[in-house]
Amino acid sequence: MTTVFDPGAEAARATDAILRDTLHGAHRGVVVDSPPGAGKSTLVVRAALELAQAGRPLMVIAQTNAQVDDLVVRLAEKNPELPVGRLHSSDSDPYDKALDELPNVRKSAKAGDLAGLDVVISTAAKWAHVKGVEPWRHAIVDEAYQMRSDALLAVAGLFERALFVGDPGQLDPFAIVGSEQWAGLSYDPSASAVTTLLAHNPELPQHRLPVSWRLPASAAPLVSAAFYPFTPFRSGTGHGDRRLAFAVPSDGSAPDRVIDEAAESGWGLLELPARHTPRTDPEAVRALALVVRRLLDRGGAATSERSPDAAPLTADRIAVGTAHRDQAAAVRAALAELGVPEVTVDTANRLQGREFDVTVVLHPLSGRPDATAFHLETGRLCVLASRHRHACIVVCRAGVTDLLDDHPSTEPVQLGVTVKFPDGWEANHAVFSHLSEHRVVWES
Amino acid sequence: MNKAVLASALGSPSAFGQSQFAFMRGNAFEARVKADGGAELLRLVHEKLDAEAEPPVGGAVPDLGASGPEGRTARTALALREATAAGGWTLLDHPLLALEVAGSPAFLEPDAVVVHPDGAWTVVEIKSFPMLDGSADPAKVGAAARQSAVYVLALEQVAARLDPAPEVHHTVLLVCPKDFSNLPTASAVDVRKQCSVTRRQLERLTRVEDIADALPEGTCFSPDLPAAELTAAVESVPATYVPECLAACELAFHCRARSRAEGAVTSLGRSLRAELGALTTVTDVLSAAHGHTGDPEDPTVEALRRAAKLRMEALGTPSPAMGKGDAAPGPARGAGNGAAGHDGAAPDNEPQVPGPSRGAGNGATSHDAAAPDNEPQGSK
């Protein structure tokens, strides 16, 4: 018997099971792992609407104000009648002004003002200040893997049961001071909220969304194998479903050739000559900017399952990703010089959760004399390599594999801490060996 | 090759060596763990790794004696095969394993290997650093885990030659003294990561012959050679010194002296390099920073010059950096330095109490900050 993988059906089955456990299950918590682009936001919105419909007062906990505002907007899009509360801080400009346009969204800095609304949404930091209220019957915790255990401790008293949703492959939360003394404790305050939750409640149902709707068929297997070795996922689209074409043919330059390679295969590695450079490597920065410029100049058109017609590859569909803020600033300046103002340029941290057609990435290890834990962190590379719907172009100095060999992972080991997979060193090797098959050498 | 002797002969003796107190206690501890036919050790393996299996009662401890490393590895392999077939608990005390490294066999001697009743094998590592309240020095545990991972890979090579191949656990048992006692306690350590890293390293490791080929003909590291010849011989081997070497290698002081003589910035720490781009020596960096050399358009040079300027400014004249009324170093400038709990600016009240509510001027929070300190000690 042969079974054909039907991504839509698989995803629907997973979603149904999640909603069943959430609405009718016996457990106090449900955990959902969502790989990049697997429809996490859609799930959160749908679960919120169904819980509201079932008459269960719901609080939603997200990690940043941008995430909160985004959820509010999405909820209002799906159901403009739904009474939604946006709990915000008392700082100036606490929420997106777009919320003022939504008639059924009430905004307040006081939880009491929002009592009785079907859904109340805020950040974990703000929720932590809410005291002396009746607990909500239900909560949704979004980006739960990026939430710290201590942040969950501060808000968990506010709800009776909760749906925890997040992407385990992205950047882990961190503390700015040492927290080794609690390593190995089930409630290590610097660990992720999900780690603590499951350590204390191992019986909770754990689901995962099995299909990435964002990553193309060319990317899902690599990202899945390198970053989710024990919880594989598939691409929702097949190899022929997405196409990236350019009206202007290649001029034979390295940027054009790497663009064509990426358009064809989904990946491109633009390799600069080996050299130790400062973080804001001017040549690499210029190369990134040139690639972006050429992407726009060549009249790109992206065809996908979303529409029968090709959509033009515009500046808002392209992003540049870096490891450090100064690198992002340097790329922005270089783009400005080339007259390309509207392309998103940001660090991995800030690109989490976002989606583009094409991404151009400065490899975190490019030109570095050493490979620190920061640069080897799996989540950083995972975020950078999983933001695209069509193609990802990586710009890098030659010599990364040698650099990796010189810095074998010699991480300390804490007794009692569950080993997190994969290892950054190993994942970097895996990704790089794949990228090397799509290499275009920059000749200067 | 004895690197400590070599280092002394080079004129840079290492600070290595082991105190006989540590040595004796380590031996005494290992003997205690393995006493009575390894009863305690097998009990720990059963408790921590294989609680479902029958409890070990009088496990077997085969004799592994044989002549020469080849003989001992063969004896170990045989004992492993027999123990696996026998289906009980078996302790292999100091077995000898061979692992192909870059085309040559390396012999490895784990503290112990335990064969479970189901035929699976587990590496046991006995260390004399303590597990205090269940945790141990992470750097030492990390080193033990990497060491054990190599044993696991070597065991897998032995297992692969058997049919069916027994399972080699990727969780090893680390046995250490408990708290302040010399009673053994143990913890399971997952070494899957270390195994995969080691496997990849072994695959990529330059073949030993290749390293040898790169050396000049007749290179010899005998400590009996005159120091100058010896130095030349050692320096023909490429090595990159970083301060971390000091804790790991007997030759580190020698390499450090070389690295310093070359003016390598990495002798001050690996991380220094990160912002220095292509500049690698102290002279080059300072010369660029002081504007003598370097392309001002190069971001490294540019940043260095800004750093040098800011540093000079701050050290030279008190910069205008501090806002009005803030104390700069030296004579306090102006009044009203009400900074941070200083009540100096307050009129002379009663004995000044920089109370919590006026701490850093952040009112209530200032004492809440100390709250954990004020938690009752006992958990309620």
Place this chain on the structure above:
Amino acid sequence: MTLITTLARLEAVSTGRAQPLTTVRHRHLTDHPLVLVPLTTAGEAGAPLGALVGTDRDAPRLLVVPQPRDRDLRFAFLTELADIVLPYIDAYADDVEAAERNETDPETGKRVKVEVELCADAPQLIVPGRAGIELVRLLGRSMRFRRTAEQDPETPYPAPPRVPLLGRWLTHYGERARVPGSSLLTALTDALSRHWATGQSSLEDQHLGALLAWIDPPRGESGAEAALRAELERDAQGQLVCPPAGPATDPAFDNKLLAPAIERYDRARTAFAAAEDGVEADDRLGELTAAERQIHELVASRTRPTWDAVWHGLDLLRTLPEGPRAADRWTRDRWSFTGHRDRVLAGEPPQPRRDDAVTAANKLATREREQARLEAQEALDDPLVMAGRRLGGEAFAGEVIDVVMAYSEGKRAAPRPLVTVRTDDRPHLGERAKVYRSLGGKPQSAEFVGYEADGSAGVSDNGGVLVVLRILDKMGRGKEPEPGSVPEKGEPLCFTLFEHEQRGGAKLPEPEDTPWTHGGPPGETEAAPPPDAVTPEDVL
């Protein structure tokens, strides 16, 4: 490490002397710190071999455990240590001032001010290096659960009376040392490396002798030469001339000097115990005393150089004027000390082996807040530290070149003047970023409006940038800003992108309200945690 620090290190290499990293001292030093220079026995966790301890640099007390594996001798050492440390602590515990503290009224749940005592000063412990702090923690852990004969007449190896209390205090100090900016328990190498950059790596800076050699090299010698001697020079017997600052000893010392001396001591003791009559006993006592004295001398010879080095290091630190905000952090240390004093007085049990979930989270929150506070305060106290923040784009200094009065919209127009600052720095200013300057010791906030002049970065003619800010607060309640509250044209200013003061975080639940996600309330633990199991073989 910022590039400024890197430069300082490289300058140290080229000049042969350590270079300043600060212009003021960022760690508080009390007038009478207690210095502790301990040694331990290799291979055993926290087994003391001896120590020099005291507050008088010319008269340290030497404590020695002639046979480190003998439980009675170890207890005798700890008793002696308690007899020195506890009276030192008690002297500070009794000198108090009246103070106020915010507490939550258990009945109303409101925040109220409560009159409490605050110790006027606190005892300060100085150890040579980080390993010394680890040992303080370890000693604290090994002592605080011990039972005295009075607490438990059944206990097989009762601890001397004051030893568990010393354990609690050392635990408190060890734990407090994890709070950034705290000075209750200070490792001298850390304090020195905060203020000076040497021409060696930070790893090597943990060698007190080498560190001091760089900061204050002997006449006619470079720091590098002196440091190398401190690290490696050995005498004719193969012993290090500058012994390691401990608590670990040099293996060559253990093997060549200490082991034979301990063996001699053991022999003498056995012989003494076996003496059959008074005359024989007298003879053998003489040998035992001599053997013991030899070990004392050995321990003294290894600790005294470190003892002197510690005081030398303190002298060097005292040459720097204390940063104004260091006193604020010391006040926090005093609160910490007072709090622990109160808990001991209230008869609370010793600190548990492991923190519960709420305590751990509270501690982490405190330390993160204190880290941010320390970074901000050091920068505000010290232009050299601020220079590093400016280089990193987290602050900028410049001159006011224009002030335009403007007002907020709304019912009551409040002043919101626009200030243009010319700076050579390159702050990472995002859209509407908040920036702060210190105005009379308090932060005044402003909002980034934009760069002046056309061009994206607003580059002015002479290279700098023109930053336009809107001042937001600290201008009084009236329509006209209070005098001096608005920057004036020509005024030099420094704005930071980081906040000067730290907000308190949200209050966590009480431990008994620990939620289900974190395992629920910790179980009822006994009033006093059980002591560690002791076996006859533990020692000897």
